[in-house]
Amino acid sequence: MSYKVIPAKKVAELISAENAVVLDMRDSKAFLEGHIQGAIQATEEHVVKVVEETADDTPVLVYCYYGVSSRKLAEYLTSQGLNNVYSLDGGWGAWCLQQS
Numbered sequence: 001m002s003y004k005v006i007p008a009k010k011v012a013e014l015i016s017a018e019n020a021v022v023l024d025m026r027d028s029k030a031f032l033e034g035h036i037q038g039a040i041q042a043t044e045e046h047v048v049k050v051v052e053e054t055a056d057d058t059p060v061l062v063y064c065y066y067g068v069s070s071r072k073l074a075e076y077l078t079s080q081g082l083n084n085v086y087s088l089d090g091g092w093g094a095w096c097l098q099q100s
Helices: 008-018 028-033 044-053 069-079 091-099
Strands: 004-006 021-024 060-063 085-088
Touching (some): 008 060, 044 069, 085 091
């Protein structure tokens, strides 16, 4: 595994301190209902753009509903040359619990 799994309690720090790119893998309806501030929806077009335009060492955080599917995308991103990729452990559910 060449990406890192990050707990929800450390996400805000990663985003603010490291200016991470945040990709939300959930469907459009869920994304519109709420997402991590600054996140972009991980459509195929956006993923290609992130791979092409993101510096290799820029942190990239990926999350989905429960933290399973995001691991596949995180692995893909590392295979494309990004070397500072994180998958949110527990996904959106863990993020929401951390916020309450």
